[in-house]
Amino acid sequence: MAVRPVPACGTGFHHRHLMAADSLSRHLADRKTPWPHFNHYLVAYLSYLLFYPVPWLLGYHRPTLPGVLFSAAAMLLFLLVYFAPYRKDRYYGYGEIILTDLIGYACAWTHGDWEVYCIFAAGMCARLPGRRQSITMVILLQIVLIISGHFRHKTTLEVIPGAFFSIITYMGTLVQWQLGIRNFELREAQNEIRTLATTAERERIARDLHDLLGHSLTVISVKAELSERLFTADPPRARQEINEISQIARTSLREVREAVSGMNGASLMRELDRARKALHTAGITLALTGRAPPADAPPNSVLALALREAVTNVIRHSEARTCTLTFLHDASGHIHTFTLEDDGPLQATQPARTIVEGNGLRGMRARLAASGGTLTISPRPRGFTLTATTLP
Numbered sequence: 001m002a003v004r005p006v007p008a009c010g011t012g013f014h015h016r017h018l019m020a021a022d023s024l025s026r027h028l029a030d031r032k033t034p035w036p037h038f039n040h041y042l043v044a045y046l047s048y049l050l051f052y053p054v055p056w057l058l059g060y061h062r063p064t065l066p067g068v069l070f071s072a073a074a075m076l077l078f079l080l081v082y083f084a085p086y087r088k089d090r091y092y093g094y095g096e097i098i099l100t101d102l103i104g105y106a107c108a109w110t111h112g113d114w115e116v117y118c119i120f121a122a123g124m125c126a127r128l129p130g131r132r133q134s135i136t137m138v139i140l141l142q143i144v145l146i147i148s149g150h151f152r153h154k155t156t157l158e159v160i161p162g163a164f165f166s167i168i169t170y171m172g173t174l175v176q177w178q179l180g181i182r183n184f185e186l187r188e189a190q191n192e193i194r195t196l197a198t199t200a201e202r203e204r205i206a207r208d209l210h211d212l213l214g215h216s217l218t219v220i221s222v223k224a225e226l227s228e229r230l231f232t233a234d235p236p237r238a239r240q241e242i243n244e245i246s247q248i249a250r251t252s253l254r255e256v257r258e259a260v261s262g263m264n265g266a267s268l269m270r271e272l273d274r275a276r277k278a279l280h281t282a283g284i285t286l287a288l289t290g291r292a293p294p295a296d297a298p299p300n301s302v303l304a305l306a307l308r309e310a311v312t313n314v315i316r317h318s319e320a321r322t323c324t325l326t327f328l329h330d331a332s333g334h335i336h337t338f339t340l341e342d343d344g345p346l347q348a349t350q351p352a353r354t355i356v357e358g359n360g361l362r363g364m365r366a367r368l369a370a371s372g373g374t375l376t377i378s379p380r381p382r383g384f385t386l387t388a389t390t391l392p
Contacts, residue, residue: 061111115162122166126173207363216252268293318344
């Protein structure tokens with residue numbers, strides 16, 4: 001139930017209205033709004049029927065009983081035709097328009113203001129599925145009205161009011177209908193934006209939880225295995241590792257809460273400290289080249305979470321012995337890139353084209369891309385190099 005204009009400014013305009021009509025048709029097909037909210041004004045147009053008995057009331061013609069009964073029956077038939085599209089959720093068709101016009105001509109002998117039906121027929125033309133068809137139809141209706149007035153020996157002044165109000169009604173109905181479609185499109189766009197925002201938030205939480213829990217659980221697992229080995233050989237060291245496991249669990253719980261509430265403000269300095277401890281626990285030496293992140297550096301959660309995921313992958317999959325971490329700074333001293341190199345023999349045996357990225361790397365890549373950055377993974381003669389970059 002939408003007007004689909006013929007393209008006057010390019011096919012893009014036409015396709016947009018076709019999509020609007022299809023969207024509206026699907027909406028009505030779901031029976032979400034059996035009576036479209038933007039068509040309530042059609043009830044107001046029924047006030048035109050009050051003009052039908054005006055010639056009788058003003059004494060121009062005396063009503064007869066057959067004329068009154070016939071007019072009442074014609075009005076009931078018209079109302080059925082008028083609201084037919086709403087019972088079946090569809091456009092007006094040529095059948096309803098022609099039948100409404102014929103009802104008017106059939107009532108001419110009653111000497112009521114039968115031209116109101118011609119006005120209704122013109123208004124229906126505004127809801128034909130096509131601008132060209134609706135304009136052509138409303139012009140034909142006015143031609144028929146003028147010719148009919150000529151054969152009924154009516155003067156031009158007697159015919160012009162009917163044609164004038166028909167055109168005005170057509171234009172007003174067309175504007176109201178198109179405004180309703182624009183409002184419908186706006187509501188659909190708002191619903192789509194809310195859906196996309198919800199999806200994006202879910203993906204953000206999923207990435208953050210994966211990075212937070214993946215790293216923390218990996219470190220807890222490594223420390224738990226180390227504590228088990230030290231339980232009899234070095235009880236004080238084992239107790240220390242268990243205490244660190246407890247601290248990591250509490251910290252992870254706090255970070256999960258922050259991630260869910262969208263308040264994660266991870267810093268590179270804190271992540272560097274965690275990475276050093278986690279790699280040391282796993283028996284991997286971390287070598288830092290270049291300048292370290294300053295203590296007063298602003299939070300950079302994108303790079304910080306990327307560093308956390310990169311370190312987690314090294315601990316889980318590389319069996320490396322050493323890692324080299326390099327930070328790149330911009331002119332103002334802010335870090336915009338880090339490179340992590342490992343000497344893991346397991347990763348070195350995998351060609352770049354066979355690397356299968358898991359949820360962690362995909363989440364890291366999506367997070368960096370959202371901030372305008374990139375993620376690059378490349379093999380070396382021994383180990384892999386991972387480079388994460390954000391906009392400087």
